[in-house]
Every structure is written in structure tokens, then in C-alpha cells.
Amino acid sequence: MVDDVFTPGIKAGRLEEGAYAAQFSDLHPPLDHHEALVAADRCYFCHDAPCITACPTDIDIPLFIRQIATGTPDAAAKTILGQNIMGGMCARVCPTEQLCEQSCVREVAEGKPVLIGQLQRYATDHLQQQGIHPFTRADATGKTVAVVGAGPAGLSCAHRLAMLGHDVVVYDARPKAGGLNEFGIAAYKTPNGFAQDEVDWLLKIGGICIETGKALGEGLTLDALKAKFDAVFLAIGLGGVNALGAQGEDKDGVTDAVDFIAELRQSSDLTALPIGRDVVVIGGGMTAIDAAVQAKLLGALNVTLVYRRGRDRMNASPFEQDLAASKGVRIVTHAVPVAVHGNGAVREIEFEYVDGAMKGTGEMLRLPADQVFKAIGQTLQGDGLPDLEGRKIAVTGAGRTSVKGVWAGGDCASGGDDLTVTAVAEGRDAAMDIHAALTA
Amino acid sequence: MADLTSEFVGIKSPNPFWLASAPPTDKEYNVRRAFDAGWGGVVWKTLGMEGPPVVNVNGPRYGAIWGADRRLLGLNNIELITDRPLEVNLREMKAVKRDYPDRALIASIMVPCEEEAWKAILPHVEETGADGIELNFGCPHGMAERGMGSAVGQVPEYIEMVTRWCKMYTRMPVIVKLTPNITNVLYPAEAAKRGGADAVSLINTINSITSVDLDNFAPEPMIDGKGTHGGYCGPAVKPIALNMVAEIARNPATADLPISGIGGVTTWRDAAEFLALGAGNVQVCTAVMTYGFKIVQEMISGLSEYMDSKDMTSVDQLVRKAVPNVTDWNQLNLNYVAKARIDQDACISCGRCFAACEDTSHQAIAMSEDRTFTVIDEECVACNLCVNVCPVEDCISMVPMEAGTTDPRTGKVVDPAYANWTTHPNNPSATAAE
Ligand SMILES: Cc1cc2nc3c(=O)[nH]c(=O)nc-3n(C[C@H](O)[C@H](O)[C@H](O)COP(=O)(O)OP(=O)(O)OC[C@H]3O[C@@H](n4cnc5c(N)ncnc54)[C@H](O)[C@@H]3O)c2cc1C
Ligand SMILES: Cc1cc2nc3c(=O)[nH]c(=O)nc-3n(C[C@H](O)[C@H](O)[C@H](O)COP(=O)(O)O)c2cc1C
Ligand code: SF4
Ligand code: SF4
Ligand code: SF4
Numbered sequence: 001m002v003d004d005v006f007t008p009g010i011k012a013g014r015l016e017e018g019a020y021a022a023q024f025s026d027l028h029p030p031l032d033h034h035e036a037l038v039a040a041d042r043c044y045f046c047h048d049a050p051c052i053t054a055c056p057t058d059i060d061i062p063l064f065i066r067q068i069a070t071g072t073p074d075a076a077a078k079t080i081l082g083q084n085i086m087g088g089m090c091a092r093v094c095p096t097e098q099l100c101e102q103s104c105v106r107e108v109a110e111g112k113p114v115l116i117g118q119l120q121r122y123a124t125d126h127l128q129q130q131g132i133h134p135f136t137r138a139d140a141t142g143k144t145v146a147v148v149g150a151g152p153a154g155l156s157c158a159h160r161l162a163m164l165g166h167d168v169v170v171y172d173a174r175p176k177a178g179g180l181n182e183f184g185i186a187a188y189k190t191p192n193g194f195a196q197d198e199v200d201w202l203l204k205i206g207g208i209c210i211e212t213g214k215a216l217g218e219g220l221t222l223d224a225l226k227a228k229f230d231a232v233f234l235a236i237g238l239g240g241v242n243a244l245g246a247q248g249e250d251k252d253g254v255t256d257a258v259d260f261i262a263e264l265r266q267s268s269d270l271t272a273l274p275i276g277r278d279v280v281v282i283g284g285g286m287t288a289i290d291a292a293v294q295a296k297l298l299g300a301l302n303v304t305l306v307y308r309r310g311r312d313r314m315n316a317s318p319f320e321q322d323l324a325a326s327k328g329v330r331i332v333t334h335a336v337p338v339a340v341h342g343n344g345a346v347r348e349i350e351f352e353y354v355d356g357a358m359k360g361t362g363e364m365l366r367l368p369a370d371q372v373f374k375a376i377g378q379t380l381q382g383d384g385l386p387d388l389e390g391r392k393i394a395v396t397g398a399g400r401t402s403v404k405g406v407w408a409g410g411d412c413a414s415g416g417d418d419l420t421v422t423a424v425a426e427g428r429d430a431a432m433d434i435h436a437a438l439t440a
Numbered sequence: 441m442a443d444l445t446s447e448f449v450g451i452k453s454p455n456p457f458w459l460a461s462a463p464p465t466d467k468e469y470n471v472r473r474a475f476d477a478g479w480g481g482v483v484w485k486t487l488g489m490e491g492p493p494v495v496n497v498n499g500p501r502y503g504a505i506w507g508a509d510r511r512l513l514g515l516n517n518i519e520l521i522t523d524r525p526l527e528v529n530l531r532e533m534k535a536v537k538r539d540y541p542d543r544a545l546i547a548s549i550m551v552p553c554e555e556e557a558w559k560a561i562l563p564h565v566e567e568t569g570a571d572g573i574e575l576n577f578g579c580p581h582g583m584a585e586r587g588m589g590s591a592v593g594q595v596p597e598y599i600e601m602v603t604r605w606c607k608m609y610t611r612m613p614v615i616v617k618l619t620p621n622i623t624n625v626l627y628p629a630e631a632a633k634r635g636g637a638d639a640v641s642l643i644n645t646i647n648s649i650t651s652v653d654l655d656n657f658a659p660e661p662m663i664d665g666k667g668t669h670g671g672y673c674g675p676a677v678k679p680i681a682l683n684m685v686a687e688i689a690r691n692p693a694t695a696d697l698p699i700s701g702i703g704g705v706t707t708w709r710d711a712a713e714f715l716a717l718g719a720g721n722v723q724v725c726t727a728v729m730t731y732g733f734k735i736v737q738e739m740i741s742g743l744s745e746y747m748d749s750k751d752m753t754s755v756d757q758l759v760r761k762a763v764p765n766v767t768d769w770n771q772l773n774l775n776y777v778a779k780a781r782i783d784q785d786a787c788i789s790c791g792r793c794f795a796a797c798e799d800t801s802h803q804a805i806a807m808s809e810d811r812t813f814t815v816i817d818e819e820c821v822a823c824n825l826c827v828n829v830c831p832v833e834d835c836i837s838m839v840p841m842e843a844g845t846t847d848p849r850t851g852k853v854v855d856p857a858y859a860n861w862t863t864h865p866n867n868p869s870a871t872a873a874e
């Protein structure tokens with residue numbers, strides 16, 4: 001018998017073979033030329049525009065939209081990429097409804113913002129698809145910088161440093177560069193290998209050497225890097241995952257959502273990727289939503305996302321929550337996991353409802369589950385790092401750590417809000433600060 | 441990136457984008473901010489003679505025409521020349537020029553049509569370090585009643601006379617700003633040239649009433665129940681300005697007279713069009729009054745990207761590029777035949793092309809029961825009306841017919857040879873084709 005959505009257990013190929021491509025196609029299909037002009041026409045070219053302030057990388061949005069409107073999308077792309085070298089990825093993954101588009105005057109006035117993210121994609125795609133890299137390197141400074149972590153923060157920092165004439169080596173523990181762009185972001189936000197294409201495009205600046213399979217802590221030490229390079233930028237993201245603290249957590253079928261997503265992103269054949277019939281995701285952030293939605297898209301029959309607080313407290317934006325709901329994900333709130341049941345492998349998971357103060361109510365909920373994804377937060381991993389603030393590397397100013405000559409940015413550093421675009425901004429700003437320090 | 445530096449009648453500026461004489465250039469505060477934003481030059485708001493300055497109405501001073509989404513398409517104003525004392529303007533001009541030596545600073549001047557008046561003001565202007573002067577013969581309101589501005593601009597002899605005085609009393613290049621409120625722009629342009637002008641700039645604003653208040657029965661802008669005609673400018677006037685620029689550029693008597701193109705320049709493309717039709721640089725007013733000084737960044741990036749795409753390395757290579765292709769109607773090729781083609785994939789079946797063609801043109805578009813719109817080649821004269829009314833860009837195109845094929849409308853074989861009206865048998869004064 002061929003497996004379908006009703007087959008119990010964790011099975012691959014639940015859908016018709018041809019269905020996967022459509023399931024995982026672009027969440028927002030690119031604007032065509034006409035649509036881009038119509039969308040661009042709506043921008044008022046506001047003075048001291050609030051959308052610019054709302055963009056963590058301060059892209060000059062009215063200028064780039066006017067450049068699209070006047071038929072020069074490549075000039076628009078340069079305006080974007082000059083501020084945000086990953087403007088292509090950000091156009092796809094930024095929660096624009098909470099950033100630039102939220103403060104667009106037309107959102108405030110009419111509830112219909114200018115489509116800034118999609119216009120940004122239109123422009124950056126236009127340039128990048130021609131293979132044009134519009135930046136060049138300044139004269140060599142003779143200085144070298146080590147960047148640890150080839151995610152958005154590390155790559156953004158490396159690119160800016162290379163542009164300023166420094167030579168950069170980027171170390172990453174994984175076999176591929178890109179960080180969560182490559183291993184984390186939902187597949188339908190960045191289909192068709194865009195993450196790697198963007199990395200390849202970014203590296204065209206020259207002067208950046210990527211060393212994959214090299215982890216800080218395993219062979220590489222901060223002291224050795226400090227000795228060898230003129231400066232070090234740490235951008236290692238959050239490699240660890242928080243534990244549930246529920247009984248039976250170690251049963252088969254209970255895994256980390258980030259690992260599931262990474263596996264999905266790296267899979268070359270989604271029909272071969274197994275998924276449960278009854279999937280439960282625990283958590284309330286972007287990772288939880290992405291895991292739930294992608295489980296559903298892979299053909300899971302029932303997907304339930306369970307979060308311990310109310311929907312208003314979820315880190316995932318209302319847009320993301322609605323997206324999940326539209327795909328058929330059920331969202332349960334105010335419930336904490338207490339026990340995972342099953343004989344070796346998970347069969348059911350039991351929750352207790354809690355009140356607003358997170359106190360148990362005694363009301364229980366048992367959900368059938370053959371697969372459980374944990375998505376209750378990622379944590380910083382590693383020893384011998386600079387001083388921490390809370391659970392992240394403490395930074396002041398543009399990413400300065402407690403150790404002289406060592407900067408940090410992106411998810412691993414304090415402040416920021418765990419978004420691709422903030423990681424890019426922090427990488428860029430740290431590069432400027434490193435440059436100032438190295439050329440002082 | 442293409443080199444945008446510009447030299448206009450010997451005046452250098454980092455780009456060919458100047459601000460026209462108007463409120464944006466009325467004072468030091470504005471001009472400094474304009475230069476900081478990237479403008480290549482400014483023509484200072486028109487100076488009047490010494491003594492008490494003119495007095496503006498309090499306002500409203502502007503009327504407007506809007507397109508969809510309230511996009512400003514045309515602006516009308518009843519402002520006068522500067523209403524600030526001459527000494528103040530001169531002092532500020534000097535300070536600005538000192539701090540921005542690489543930018544062009546031109547003084548616009550309008551004083552009475554008397555030799556003494558011009559002779560008196562020119563040394564003061566020269567003393568500021570200004571790079572040139574622009575004679576305002578174009579202001580259509582307020583000043584004309586006093587025998588200045590467009591009153592002078594409408595009399596070629598006066599233009600010639602005043603230009604000659606200026607050439608006599610200053611070493612600065614003299615640019616004569618022309619009013620469009622005349623029958624034929626060549627007369628004032630030729631007069632300026634005879635007077636020795638180094639260049640002309642055009643257009644100034646067009647006499648206009650933008651709208652009428654239908655409750656109070658007065659033209660807008662209405663001041664205490666009354667209104668007056670104003671000067672029209674902005675995107676709506678660009679076609680008029682382009683034509684006037686082209687006429688001067690291709691007229692043998694004025695072809696070598698440098699032109700500063702003005703009128704509706706809003707984007708890099710508008711600017712490029714003026715340059716191609718013969719302008720050596722452009723001046724902008726309404727666009728900055730609508731969007732602020734920052735738009736020059738788009739003009740700079742757009743023009744340089746365009747020039748790169750055409751392998752042009754300097755602005756001069758674009759200037760006059762289209763002039764040889766501006767011709768008279770009677771020189772157009774009557775043997776050129778094209779037909780409209782509707783791209784069925786792009787068509788959204790709105791039927792606008794049908795309404796336009798069926799009701800007002802050649803009944804050359806067919807509409808089927810299921811709202812498919814197709815061109816009837818037997819009727820289509822390729823007038824282009826459908827292209828212009830179609831809401832979808834590039835949906836309808838004009839496809840030239842190959843020579844040797846038969847035009848189903850006329851039944852005639854398309855002739856590869858060029859033939860125009862001057863030789864056409866229907867033309868009573870036709871000369872036989874050679
Ligand atoms: C599932 C998921 C979905 C997300 N969706 C979105 C979204 O839609 N929009 C959005 O804006 N943000 C999203 N985010 C957040 C976003 O991906 C991150 O904020 C961003 O990637 C952080 O960039 P970074 O460079 O700091 O870290 P990362 O992208 O995590 O990159 C860190 C890099 O460091 C490497 N590394 C780690 N430890 C070491 C070591 N010891 N030695 C060497 N290398 C090491 C890792 O291999 C990795 O390549 C999502 C996150 C997740 C987990
Ligand atoms: C409010 C206003 C005041 C103007 N004042 C002057 C002036 O003092 N002297 C002058 O030569 N032109 C003046 N002009 C005309 C402009 O310099 C310019 O020629 C005209 O507006 C067309 O350009 P535009 O379409 O870019 O606005 C004025 C225009 C406006 C809108
Ligand atoms: S980078 Fe993100 S926040 Fe900034 S403008 Fe682009 S889509 Fe908006
Ligand atoms: S706030 Fe909206 S309308 Fe204003 S400049 Fe930004 S995108 Fe354009
Ligand atoms: S006007 Fe254009 S879109 Fe409308 S029916 Fe005609 S061809 Fe189609």
C-alpha cells in the first residue's frame with residue numbers, strides 16, 4: 001500500500017509526487033514588471049521616511065522605490081545592497097509587517113502599506129540575476145580579520161571588511177556557508193537555492209576565504225585567532241536548543257525543530273523526507289511556526305502547535321500565526337508539556353493548561369503524536385567566549401566584547417532581536433568599527 | 441559609472457542638474473541644503489532692483505492638477521520675483537558661492553527695461569562671484585503689468601536690446617530665459633542670439649487657470665474671492681517645453697545656441713530627454729517643490745546608469761543625440777506601415793482599446809462574445825490610440841509591416857522606398873519624385 005496522509009507513524013511520500021513542488025513554492029511569488037511599477041507608484045517619497053527608521057539596516061526605501069518607478073531597478077538594488085548586502089534574503093524573510101511596512105505611512109493611514117519587501121526583492125533579483133556585483137574593494141590595507149560563523153552576521157561583516165580593503169577568513173562549523181539562511185529559514189521563503197546563490201554572489205567582492213568544517217572550540221581557539229589575525233568577529237549564532245523538562249522527553253520521535261528544518265532545507269528529494277501523521281510542535285516563535293507549517297506541507301494529517309502563553313505573547317508575528325492557521329495548523333495556547341507517553345517511541349503527549357501566571361490549572365490535554373518537535377528557544381553554545389550578558393555575549397557600541405580585538409554580532413550577541421536583518425546590520429556596523437580600530 | 445560633470449557656457453558643475461530660479465533657490469538656507477543634497481547648480485530666485493522689494497500676496501499662491509492617487513501633475517503659481525531686499529540676496533549668494541566653489545551659481549535678474557537699471561545691478565551681481573546671469577523675460581504675472589518679465593519676453597526687439605546691454609556691462613555669461621507665452625519661440629530665441637546671448641533657457645511658466653471654485657465662482661487659487669491667471673509648470677508642461685527646446689535646437693539660425701532645458705523635469709528620464717533634444721543641462725523647480733531636494737539622487741543614479749548602458753562616458757555625448765531625428769511632418773515616410781498587435785496573454789479584457797477605436801477612430805478592433813479583443817488589420821491605420829489608452833504596459837504594440845507584403849487595409853504592397861507628402865500625388869503642390 002502506498003503511504004498517504006492517513007498512514008500512522010513517521011512516513012515519507014505522503015503526498016502525490018508532483019505535489020511537493022507546489023507545496024514548497026515561493027510564499028510571495030516575485031512581482032512582475034507591471035506589478036512592481038504599480039506597487040512603486042504608491043510610495044509617497046516621504047520626507048525623513050518612517051519606513052527607513054523602521055528598517056534595522058536603514059535602507060533608503062523612498063529612494064530605491066523611486067529608482068524602480070523610474071525604470072532603474074539596478075540603481076535601486078545598489079541603494080539597497082549598499083546598506084544591506086543581504087537585501088535579497090531580507091526581502092524574502094523580514095517580518096516586514098513588524099518592520100518597514102508597519103510604519104509605512106500608507107499602512108498607518110489606509111491599512112495597506114507600500115509593498116516594500118516585495119519591491120526590494122524585485123530590485124535585488126533584477127541585479128543579482130544578471131550576476132552583477134556592484135561593489136569593489138578599496139586598496140589593500142594589509143590587515144586580516146577572522147570571522148567565526150558564516151551566517152548573515154558573519155558574511156555581512158566579512159563583505160564590508162573586504163570592501164574596505166581588509167583580508168578576511170570566515171570559519172564555520174557546518175559544511176556550507178549561509179548559517180540559518182541555509183539551514184533554518186523556511187523553505188518556502190527562500191526556494192530554488194537562493195541562499196547559496198546569494199552567498200556566491202556576495203563572495204564575488206573577493207578577499208574573503210571561507211573555511212567550512214572549522215569550529216571554534218574544536219581545534220580553533222579564540223586565543224589562537226587573536227594571535228593570528230588583527231581582529232576577530234564572533235557570529236556563531238545560537239547553536240544549542242533548550243530542553244522541554246517533560247517526562248519521557250527522550251523517546252523516539254521527539255526531536256529539535258531546528259534539526260528537522262535543517263534536514264528539510266538540505267533535502268534534495270522531499271518525497272523521501274519522513275513526517276509524522278500526528279505532529280505536535282511545542283513553542284511560540286518563528287521556529288515553531290516554520291516547523292509546524294512545513295510538517296503540514298510535507299503531508300502530516302494533524303499538526304498542533306502548543307504554546308504556554310497567549311497568542312499575543314508569541315514571538316511569531318500575527319502574520320506568521322495566520323499563515324500557519326491558513327495551512328491547517330491548529331494553535332493551542334496556555335498549555336505546558338508534562339509527559340511524553342509511548343513505548344519506546346512517542347504515541348501521545350500530555351499537557352497541562354496553565355493560567356496567565358503560568359500556574360497549573362489541573363486541566364489536562366492529551367494529543368496523539370507520532371512526532372514531536374521542540375522549538376522552545378535556542379541558546380548560545382561554547383566555552384572560552386568573552387563575558388556574557390544573560391545568555392549571550394555582552395557587547396557595547398558596535399559589537400565590542402569584553403576582550404580587546406574581539407567583536408561579536410548577530411544572534412550570539414546581546415541586544416538585537418534574532419532576525420536576519422538585525423544580524424546583517426550588526427555585522428556591517430561591527431565591520432565599520434573594526435575598520436576604524438585597524439586604521440586608527 | 442558615467443562622468444556626469446557638465447560644462448554649460450563655460451560654467452562647470454558636478455552634474456547637469458540645476459535648480460530653476462524659484463522658491464527653492466530663494467535664500468541661502470535652501471541653496472545650501474540643495475547643494476548638500478547633490479544639486480549641481482542653482483539659478484537664484486530672480487533679483488529685482490535696489491529699493492523696496494515687491495510684495496507677494498499672502499496666499500494661497502498655488503493651484504494644482506492631480507492624477508490618480510493625488511499625484512501632482514501640474515502646478516500653477518502667482519508668485520512674484522524675490523520679495524527680499526537685493527542686498528540680502530547678494531550677501532547670501534556671495535557666502536554660498538564661497539563655500540561651494542564647485543557648484544554653479546547663476547543670478548536671475550529682472551529690472552525695468554532701461555539701460556541704467558541693468559547697468560546698475562550687474563556690477564553688484566558680479567561682485568558675489570556668481571558664475572553667470574539669467575535674464576528673466578518670462579514671468580507671466582505681476583511683473584508683466586509693470587513692463588518687465590514676459591512683457592519684455594514677448595517683444596523680440598526688447599530681448600535683443602536688453603541682452604546687448606548685459607553683454608556690454610558684464611563679463612559673466614548671459615543666459616536668456618524665454619517665456620512660452622508667445623506664438624513662435626524662434627523669434628525670441630533668435631533675438632536673444634542677435635543680442636549676443638551665450639545661451640537661452642526655457643521654458644518659464646505658462647499662463648493658466650487650473651480650476652474654478654464652483655461655489656464661489658472664481659478661479660483658483662482664490663484670494664479673498666478673486667483669482668488671477670498664474671504660471672503653469674510641472675510634469676504637465678514637459679511636452680510643451682520639449683517641443684520648444686527641439687525647435688530652437690534644429691533651427692539653423694539658433695542650432696549653435698546652448699540651451700538650458702526647463703519644464704516638468706521630474707526624473708532622470710525627463711532630463712535625458714531634454715538633453716537628447718538639444719539641452720546642454722536642465723533646470724528643475726516643481727519636482728523639488730513636490731518631493732524635496734533629495735530627488736536629485738535618483739536623477740544622478742538614473743542618468744549615469746542610462747549613460748553606462750549606452751556606453752556614453754560624458755553628458756556631451758547625449759546632448760543633441762535626437763535632434764537630427766526631429767523633422768517636419770511633411771518629411772515623414774508615408775510608405776511606413778504598421779499594425780496594432782494585442783498580446784493576448786497580457787490583455788485583461790477591459791475593452792478600453794475597443795471603446796477608443798470603435799467610437800472615435802477606425803473601428804479596427806473586434807470584440808468576441810467572450811471578450812477577446814483582436815485587431816482587424818483591414819481597418820487598422822496604426823494610429824496608436826489603443827496603445828495609449830490600454831492600461832497594461834506593452835500589451836498592445838505597433839508592428840511594422842515588412843516591405844513586399846500587402847497591407848490588407850489599402851490592398852497595396854508595402855514599398856521599401858521612402859516617400860513623403862512633398863512628392864505625394866494627392867498633394868496639389870507636390871514636386872515630382874526624383
Ligand atoms: C527556524 C528559524 C526560522 C527563522 N526564520 C526567520 C525569518 O523568517 N526571518 C528572520 O528575519 N529571521 C528568522 N530567523 C532568525 C534568523 O535566522 C537569525 O536571526 C539569523 O540567522 C542570525 O544570524 P547569525 O549570523 O547571527 O547566526 P546564524 O545564522 O545562526 O549563523 C551562525 C553560524 O555560525 C556557525 N557556528 C556556530 N557555532 C560555531 C562554532 N563554534 N565555530 C564555527 N562556526 C560556528 C553556524 O554553523 C552558522 O553557520 C529564523 C531562525 C530560525 C531558527
Ligand atoms: C512658485 C514659482 C515661482 C517662480 N519664480 C520664478 C522666478 O522668480 N524667476 C524665474 O525665472 N522663474 C520662476 N519660476 C519658473 C521656474 O523657474 C521654471 O521655469 C518653471 O517652474 C518650469 O519648470 P518646472 O516644471 O520644473 O517647475 C517660478 C516657478 C514657480 C512654481
Ligand atoms: S531589509 Fe527588511 S526591514 Fe529593511 S526595508 Fe528591507 S524588508 Fe524592510
Ligand atoms: S513610509 Fe511608505 S509611502 Fe512613505 S516613503 Fe516609506 S514606503 Fe514610501
Ligand atoms: S485596452 Fe489593453 S487590456 Fe484592455 S482590452 Fe484592449 S488590449 Fe486588452
